[in-house]
Amino acid sequence: MNVGLPNWYRTMRCREHLRSGQLVRFHDQIQLSIKTNRVLPSGRTAAILTFGTFQTRFASAAHGSRLIACVFLPFALGYYLAYLFRTINGLISGRLSADAGLGSADLGLITSVYFLVLAAAQIPIGVLLDRYGPRRVQSALLLVAAAGAGLFATSTDFISLLVGRAMIGLGVAASLTAGLKAIVLWFPRERVALLSGYMIMLGSLGAVTATAPAEQLLAWISWQQLFVLLAAATAATAVLIYFLVPDRAISLSTTSNPGTLKDVFQDRRFWRIAPLSATCVGSAWSLQALWAAPWLTDVEGLDRASLVRQLFIMSIVLCGAALLFGTTLHRIRRRGVTTEAVLVATAVLFIAAELALILRAPLPSIMPWSAVAIVGAATVISFAVIADYFPPELVGRANGALNVLHFGWAFLAQYATGLIVAQWSAEHGHASVLAYQVAFGLNVAVQIAAFVWFALPWLRFLTSWIRTFAFGPVCDSDALEPVDMHEQAIRPIPAEDDAEW
Incomplete structure (x- = not known):
């Protein structure tokens, strides 16, 4: 089939591949040779922009945009809500203490139990992410966070506020790790570090929202109504992640997790x-x-x-x-x-x-x-x-x-x-x-x-x-004791004939 074709064309056809692994279509190369009327030497074939490679790059860019919209942004939204829940108590601490009759110790425990539950859940959640994938784990846990926010909004005593805050902490415990896991699963390795940094940056915008924007809302609504809105937004994010994020098979490792964690x-x-x-x-x-x-x-x-x-x-x-x-x-x-x-x-x-x-x-x-x-x-x-x-x-x-x-x-x-x-x-x-x-x-x-x-x-x-600077380097003769001092202290002991050695 390639008889009579120039060497540069045969080289191109062998080297130019689509991302799917298929060769560039034959008629694209023919159209290129007619339109350009150029004969390129071997080794310069990768620089030729054929209709097939243009179509491939356009499809790749569109695919990347879909991944950003369907994978990266939903998980970034989940981490944003986690950061918002983490810092919102600093803004409402005065109103919360006044409405629920909390002292400094009570307020500290209610707010800090969020971190306690996060710490306790990290390792089990890592196992769940490896087994079931970030889509299922994150969407299920965010529903727990939504329920906790609803309970927190309707609570009037210390115990119910503590339980609601703990449920929020459990519900957002996978927000960062699930997002990072999704990035590793869906994006090229060379983009993982950059996208991880962007996710942390976008998540920390939740701390920004928990200041002046939330204060503007609190001028119109109470902190209880604010938590109702947060509960609804969290539940909507859980549904969005479950139905929008595509699923990908998770390869289970056969290595022993306890051993490596012990290391x-x-x-x-x-x-x-x-x-x-x-x-x-x-x-x-x-x-x-x-x-x-x-x-x-x-x-x-x-x-x-x-x-x-x-x-x-x-x-x-x-x-x-x-x-x-x-x-x-x-x-x-x-x-x-x-x-x-x-x-x-x-x-x-x-x-x-x-x-x-x-x-x-x-x-x-x-x-x-x-x-x-x-x-x-x-x-x-x-x-x-x-x-x-x-x-x-x-x-x-x-x-x-x-x-x-x-x-x-x-x-x-x-x-x-x-x-x-x-x-x-x-x-x-x-x-x-x-x-x-x-x-x-x-x-x-x-x-x-x-x-x-x-x-x-x-x-x-x-x-x-x-x-060393003050006293000079240590001399080897000063650091080591002479062996003959010990040899002089050794005295031979006569052995008995029936001695056991």
């Missing part, structure tokens, strides 16, 4: 980074989700409009930090800066910001609170460090294990802050400034301890270097 928890490097990452990121989440608003009201004395404006700025900083970390971290590493060094710099920034708040440094309050928001997006850095520590088949489980500690510490920090603040009596309707300083100070003390634990290998190296 994660037995790795010393994991326990070196985990305390620092958990105490910093978890504390940043707990502060922005709840205690930033009471601090700004009770300590800084901001009115309602100024409070909402500052919370809005913090949420914008959170979104920008998530996008910045996701897009520039690889460039920083390309310049020779390790991800561990970036994590250390972020931890130092966070501790310095908290100390500035505790010591009432003469700075605009938006500066340290913006640093708190930046650290809330530092999970991108921690996951990058984990990717350096573990092989690809263990990275997912290691990230899940680290997330358990993130959410667990967020629960402890948020609840403990409420317990500590409740130990001081209110002054003129506001919590004591000293109570906040003690609560934040204990948190900083734990973070400094985690920082020292993380930096121990560096401190040992620095100590060894200083000792």
Whole structure:
């Protein structure tokens, strides 16, 4: 069939393929040779834009747009709702306490139980995602979140509010991991990191919505009606994901999950980074989700409009930090800066910001609170460090294990802050400034301890270097004892004839 055809055409026909694996149609090549009237050498065939390749690229672009609309955006919407639920209590904390008669400890527990349930659900949800896929798991859990939001909206006592908030936490527990799983299943590998960063950024817009936009709604409706709207939106998102997202077969691994997860928890490097990452990121989440608003009201004395404006700025900083970390971290590493060094710099920034708040440094309050928001997006850095520590088949489980500690510490920090603040009596309707300083100070003390634990290998190296610089290198003859000293101490003992050896 190819007899008499030029070599460049035969080369093209062999090398030009559609994405489906089929060869470019024969008449497309004939039309090309007639219209262009060019004879190309072998090796330049890939540059020819035939009708078939144009049709393929157009179909590929359309396919990518459909995936964005049918896969990426529905899961991004689910993560957006999760972030909105996470931070909305900071805005309504005053009204919630007044309507339900809650103290600081009660408010801290109701808000922080969200993180406790998230932490407990991470590993089981990972197993469910591997077995049933993100579409089924996410849609089912979002219905639980919708029911929890409805219960929260109709609750008037502490117990029902606690149960409703716990149901919300369980319902959104898979929002991020299900979205990341869907990205891995449906999109090319080279697009996974970029789309993951976009999903985190779009999800953090929920924190933006929980400030000024939600405050505008609360001028017209009550917080109970707001949660009814959130329940309806969550249920609609669950239905959207179930019917819009296409299904894809999940290949079940035959490896032993408990063994590999055990390897994660037995790795010393994991326990070196985990305390620092958990105490910093978890504390940043707990502060922005709840205690930033009471601090700004009770300590800084901001009115309602100024409070909402500052919370809005913090949420914008959170979104920008998530996008910045996701897009520039690889460039920083390309310049020779390790991800561990970036994590250390972020931890130092966070501790310095908290100390500035505790010591009432003469700075605009938006500066340290913006640093708190930046650290809330530092999970991108921690996951990058984990990717350096573990092989690809263990990275997912290691990230899940680290997330358990993130959410667990967020629960402890948020609840403990409420317990500590409740130990001081209110002054003129506001919590004591000293109570906040003690609560934040204990948190900083734990973070400094985690920082020292993380930096121990560096401190040992620095100590060894200083000792060498001050006293000179250690001589081998001084470091090793002469063997003949021991030989002189050895005395031969006569052996008996019937001795057993």
